[in-house]
Amino acid sequence: MTIFDIFTNQLLNGIVLGSFYALVALGYTMVFGVVKLLNFAHGELYMVGGFAGFLLLSFLAPYLGPGWFGVAVSMVLAMIAVGFLGVVIERVAYAPMLSAPRLSILITALAVSLVLQNGMLTLTKGQYVPFGAALGFGGVRLGSLFISYNQMVLVGVAGALMLGLELFVSRTQYGRAMRAIAVDKDMSRLMGINVNAVIAVTFFLGSALAAAAGTMAGAYYGSLWYFMGFLIGLKAFTAAVIGGIGSIPGAMLGGLILGLLESFGTQLPGVGSEWKDVFSFSVLILVLVFKPTGLLGKPEQERM
């Protein structure tokens, strides 16, 4: 393999990985922007989304087949189901805590994440679960670079979802209300915005995107694990910070950058794939030290 082949291959890997990070980072950043809450459970919603997709696919496969159509329908249903789960979590666990000290709500979010994670550990007995999709191995060969249809569809779907979200936030009434609440929640309420409903929509969309990423990850990598949300939660947070937390284009950009950094970073001499995670967390710490507002974030006014 020439240097150029390695470069194009890693570019492809980085874009695929970055699409997952970006989808999960969007949920982080939306919730953070609207309710100023670091939703630790977000990575677990990705995991639950993967399992929901798996469960739906195993019900639907006899009718729709385990191919593209079955996976797509399962993904949409999983997004709706996990979206509602996100709303329930917000109502049950976060809403009563929004006026409590910040430490309390952070611990509550951690507790929710542990309940989801260990609940799935109990259900799956800690085993890897094969996803059971059959998407085929076709693809396009460009010189020495092989791009599978799976990768194309994955990146395409991720891009379409992100575009949809961006249009929702910038063009619809709910989107405008979300942006208003992000600026000033109390004032928005005085202006007649139904703040609780908008927060519910925010959680629904963020969780649904995480579930989409989870289902696609299950179909793409072939198996699911109860702990799979932990690392991606951390990585997606890193992506959100790189792009500037609270900024939707920032989360997409940050996800892509982190994906590329990881796939190229592991090619550096001395940085093997076993150091991949150390590499991205170091990036997180460095960004927080030198540019805590991220690439597209607004300067932080409030400090606590």
Next chain:
Amino acid sequence: MAQFPERPSPWGGLGAILDTPAKRWTAIAVILVAMAAAPFVFGSYGTVILTNALLYVLLALGLNVVVGYAGLLDLGFAAFFAVGAYTVGISTLHFGLNFWLALPLAVLIAIIAGVVIGAPTLRLRSDYLAIVTLGFGEIVRITARNLRETGGASGLIGIDSPWLFGWHIRTPLDFYYVFCVLVILGVIASVRLANSRLGRAWLYVRHDEDAAEAMGIDRVRVKLAAYIVGAIYGSIGGAFFAANLGAISPESFSFRQSVLILMAVILGGMGKIPGVILGAFIVILAPELLRDFGDLRLLIFAVGLLLIMLFRPSGIWPVRSKR
């Protein structure tokens, strides 16, 4: 007139019950006798479990300074525990250092790590600390797993047990008493800290950061101090943990470990020393009692944590009744 709330005591209301010196000394004497006699009551298996519980008390006391006193969420506390254990393991095995020289070295390295991680992140929103410490915990664990010096995934074995003035600290009973002494020192230091100028600054920063800064408290320095105190407790716990077991592996320092220590602090009641001790004992003893539940144990803990946060955020330890 504004009613100033009374400063919370680290004893969590015990002071109101034990209100005379005679009662206090009696209580202390009873506790000391119970600690000394416990191994003979609970047998050798019980002693090992109690030693483990005391280790958790020590770690939870340290995390309590960060979470309970200063109000910062640290999700990677096991990292300092690991730094202490690995420093002792490497310096005694590879460099032939005496345990008692390795111990201060471990503390020093933990402090440096605490400053490197804490100084940049403590300037930002406190949420960031939570996730950066989470990342730091993973960095330490993965590093320990990947390096040759730390023994990779299988870890280090054959760490010597220390000598103290001709006493070879070797048997589980010896280590039980060593951990008793460590916990007593830890409690004393923790109470003294809570009542110090620094302790009052933590209280102030925890309640209102901006007001505290307006009163001339350097919030970054004060928070960093809490984080470093936590690091010191964690590394001492790790050093004695390594000496006790003689073998350490990266998986002893996983995210789950950090979560268990955090649960000990929160379940019992953060900021209150009796609560933290109670929490540590619950976290260690409950798995012994819930042995049949297997994987469900962690789920039970997680649900317990959620219920505590929603319905009783001050923890299991009773809130002081108003006098």
